Amino acid sequence: MAVATVIEEQRKSEETALITGSEAIAVACKLADVDVITAYPIRPYDTVMQYVCKLVANGEMDCEYIVAEGEHSQFEIVKHASACGARVFCGSSGVGWMYAMEALTVTPALRIPMIAMVGNRALDDPGAFGVEHNDALTVRDLGWQLVWVDNAQEALDTALIAYRVAEDRRIFLPCAISCDGAFLTHSQALVKIPSQEKVNEFLPPYNRGDLLLHPDNPITVAPQGNEDWVMEIRRQNYAAMERSYGVIKEAYADFGRIFGRSYGNPFFEEYMTDDADIVLMGMGTLSISVKVAIRQMRKEGKRVGFVRMRWFRPFAAEELAKSLQRFAAIGVIDRDYSFGSPYLGGVLAGEVRHALYPGPGKKPPVVDFICGLGGREVTVPDVQRMAESVYNAAEGKAQPLTQWIGLRE
Amino acid sequence: MSILKGTVSFSGLWVYKDDHTDVRILGAIAKILPDLFSLQSVQKAIVSEWKDELKATSAAKSYERTTSITVQPNQGNPETPYKFDLPKWHEMGEGIAIPSIPAGRNMEDPVSHAHGGFQPDRNPTFKKFSTRTMRPVVNFDTCIKCTLCWLQCPDSCFDVTPEGLYDANMQACCGCGVCEAVCPVKECVTMVNETEFSDNSSQWEDWRKDKDAYKTWLEDKIKSHPERSHGFRYRGQYEEQIPEMLEIAREK
Numbered sequence: 152m153a154v155a156t157v158i159e160e161q162r163k164s165e166e167t168a169l170i171t172g173s174e175a176i177a178v179a180c181k182l183a184d185v186d187v188i189t190a191y192p193i194r195p196y197d198t199v200m201q202y203v204c205k206l207v208a209n210g211e212m213d214c215e216y217i218v219a220e221g222e223h224s225q226f227e228i229v230k231h232a233s234a235c236g237a238r239v240f241c242g243s244s245g246v247g248w249m250y251a252m253e254a255l256t257v258t259p260a261l262r263i264p265m266i267a268m269v270g271n272r273a274l275d276d277p278g279a280f281g282v283e284h285n286d287a288l289t290v291r292d293l294g295w296q297l298v299w300v301d302n303a304q305e306a307l308d309t310a311l312i313a314y315r316v317a318e319d320r321r322i323f324l325p326c327a328i329s330c331d332g333a334f335l336t337h338s339q340a341l342v343k344i345p346s347q348e349k350v351n352e353f354l355p356p357y358n359r360g361d362l363l364l365h366p367d368n369p370i371t372v373a374p375q376g377n378e379d380w381v382m383e384i385r386r387q388n389y390a391a392m393e394r395s396y397g398v399i400k401e402a403y404a405d406f407g408r409i410f411g412r413s414y415g416n417p418f419f420e421e422y423m424t425d426d427a428d429i430v431l432m433g434m435g436t437l438s439i440s441v442k443v444a445i446r447q448m449r450k451e452g453k454r455v456g457f458v459r460m461r462w463f464r465p466f467a468a469e470e471l472a473k474s475l476q477r478f479a480a481i482g483v484i485d486r487d488y489s490f491g492s493p494y495l496g497g498v499l500a501g502e503v504r505h506a507l508y509p510g511p512g513k514k515p516p517v518v519d520f521i522c523g524l525g526g527r528e529v530t531v532p533d534v535q536r537m538a539e540s541v542y543n544a545a546e547g548k549a550q551p552l553t554q555w556i557g558l559r560e
Numbered sequence: 561m562s563i564l565k566g567t568v569s570f571s572g573l574w575v576y577k578d579d580h581t582d583v584r585i586l587g588a589i590a591k592i593l594p595d596l597f598s599l600q601s602v603q604k605a606i607v608s609e610w611k612d613e614l615k616a617t618s619a620a621k622s623y624e625r626t627t628s629i630t631v632q633p634n635q636g637n638p639e640t641p642y643k644f645d646l647p648k649w650h651e652m653g654e655g656i657a658i659p660s661i662p663a664g665r666n667m668e669d670p671v672s673h674a675h676g677g678f679q680p681d682r683n684p685t686f687k688k689f690s691t692r693t694m695r696p697v698v699n700f701d702t703c704i705k706c707t708l709c710w711l712q713c714p715d716s717c718f719d720v721t722p723e724g725l726y727d728a729n730m731q732a733c734c735g736c737g738v739c740e741a742v743c744p745v746k747e748c749v750t751m752v753n754e755t756e757f758s759d760n761s762s763q764w765e766d767w768r769k770d771k772d773a774y775k776t777w778l779e780d781k782i783k784s785h786p787e788r789s790h791g792f793r794y795r796g797q798y799e800e801q802i803p804e805m806l807e808i809a810r811e812k
Binding site for chain 1: 646647648649650656
């Protein structure tokens with residue numbers, strides 16, 4: 152067979168590889184032909200940068216790879232590169248993400264479609280390498296799109312979708328893809344890697360249009376504003392987020408059509424909810440323990456379902472409320488904390504209760520479970536305990552609104 | 561349980577990839593789980609990935625040398641492993657602040673009952689000795705009291721005896737081996753595999769009670785059991801050892 156034909160076959164074919172969540176995202180960057188990537192070491196996200204620089208060194212990827220002197224610079228560099236028309240990728244974890252905070256706030260405000268991977272890690276202090284969701288959640292109000300994935304295939308696919316959505320001129324908002332530290336960043340799974348051809352069909356090149364920083368396009372970006380201007384500028388971001396629901400749906404539909412892998416409802420995954428009495432909710436890799444526990448509980452005749460949020464921003468409140476109203480009670484698993492919040496609950500529970508409150512339908516009781524902080528496992532017995540409490544709530548027995556599961560007390 | 565005997569990697573950390581641990585494990589897995597993959601496919605993969613026939617040979621050797629025994633539940637070491645009782649959230653101090661270790665006390669000579677020296681109090685809950693794989697044995701007769709072992713010990717494990725000797729406290733020692741490396745006197749401090757010992761008794765007290773018996777015990781420990789579990793006795797030992805290891809691997 153001629154060499155050209157072999158190469159052509161390879162470009163069209165899909166290979167399967169045993170790779171970690173981090174490596175899956177690095178592969179997505181390669182397929183997306185990212186132009187500028189900045190790195191700074193902090194575990195557990197930095198494995199993605201290790202894989203990226205290997206691809207660059209091997210000549211498999213052509214991009215500017217810059218190691219910055221800190222996360223603040225790291226995120227500033229790619230922000231500016233994106234303003235100049237480069238497709239960019241960045242990332243961090245835990246307090247590294249915090250160190251970049253000034254850059255993180257201005258990125259969505261300037262409508263920079265940066266894709267970042269957050270390797271969710273507990274915030275210092277006391278400092279732990281294990282997973283907590285608070286790091287990514289700190290930007291939840293600022294205009295970042297936030298999505299949680301729970302396996303390496305989803306990480307790769309979502310990275311490609313994120314570029315498509317973020318760089319859509321109707322959106323132009325950054326997107327952070329959260330991968331649970333260690334549990335997803337460092338665990339390997341079989342991943343189908345799509346062909347470059349299909350990716351090219353799905354993902355158009357990044358076109359910054361009239362916002363491009365270039366001598367031929369004389370503009371000034373980010374002058375200081377005041378009370379005459381700020382509200383209107385904020386309202387534009389509001390509109391972009393409003394539009395993003397539709398753009399996300401379009402992107403997933405196209406993804407399913409081109410790659411033959413459909414995720415159904417993009418915003419959240421439903422597991423065994425069709426006939427469920429109660430549901431549990433959560434984000435990230437705790438889904439694995441939950442699904443195992445649910446299958447066990449089903450054998451005992453307990454019809455429990457699970458709703459896994461993918462997109463946290465934009466939050467598909469109406470769709471979620473419509474789904475949740477079918478159930479007698481809801482248990483939200485928060486791998487995060489929000490000290491001093493209403494009922495001292497976690498972040499996700501707050502969002503879920505908020506989603507339910509304005510709608511016209513039923514408002515099932517919502518019990519919040521704080522679990523799995525600092526990388527502590529969410530175990531199958533933990534999940535069974537949670538389901539028991541939610542069943543009690545469904546039967547009208549008062550349950551503490553916020554419960555800490557797996558805690559030494 | 562499958563066992564593959566071999567030289568351990570530096571400090572147990574597998575820093576040097578050229579010691580063939582990776583391919584030896586592959587060879588062992590091929591022996592234990594032949595349904596997963598064969599030795600031939602392992603060797604083929606090795607040669608195609610690293611272009612190194614010697615690595616393929618190492619895999620084959622490990623395949624031959626791996627032995628397996630069946631272990632029943634509850635078979636084996638009957639000792640209860642050391643358990644930490646972790647405190648409840650309300651039993652812990654606030655502010656992620658750890659109280660410092662209280663000072664210490666004099667030591668008492670078991671024979672003369674003289675008091676002196678200094679034995680620091682040690683952390684009552686966190687016992688690093690539970691993961692020790694080797695421990696120092698000290699020759700108190702040849703010690704020149706240079707103080708280097710006491711100074712350099714990263715965990716301040718050395719108790720100062722009333723006569724100014726240094727007794728490695730086995731409650732605190734985690735077996736890093738720095739003391740042996742810095743001691744200037746030959747065979748004054750020697751790291752010996754932890755399996756040779758069954759308690760944390762004080763070597764100095766044993767020496768004080770019966771110097772001859774201690775000397776015999778010490779010489780026995782050093783002579784027949786010189787193997788460190790990890791690390792090196794002196795600088796340059798790795799450079800000396802690796803050609804020997806490669807020679808052994810090359811032997812047909």
